[in-house]
Amino acid sequence: MKRKWDISNDATRRHCANEILARLEEQDGGEFGLLAAEEIMDIVVRNLGPDIYGLAIADAQQLTHDKLSDLDVELDLMKSNS
Numbered sequence: 001m002k003r004k005w006d007i008s009n010d011a012t013r014r015h016c017a018n019e020i021l022a023r024l025e026e027q028d029g030g031e032f033g034l035l036a037a038e039e040i041m042d043i044v045v046r047n048l049g050p051d052i053y054g055l056a057i058a059d060a061q062q063l064t065h066d067k068l069s070d071l072d073v074e075l076d077l078m079k080s081n082s
Helices: 010-028 034-081
Strands: none
Touching (some): 010 034
């Protein structure tokens, strides 16, 4: 079952899960399974994903606004020089 917050690249998903496993084993000294690591990753993505997405959209909007402002200045300079 594909969830909207799933990482589409299986290699990336497995890499993230392995990092979580390594960190948990360092902290607790115990062993965790791949499924446990993926469940933790799902929880993190589900809870933080929308906020991260929202921040990325806001950054893209600001960048677009800044670039359009720069273009307006350049066009005004071209108009005044003609």
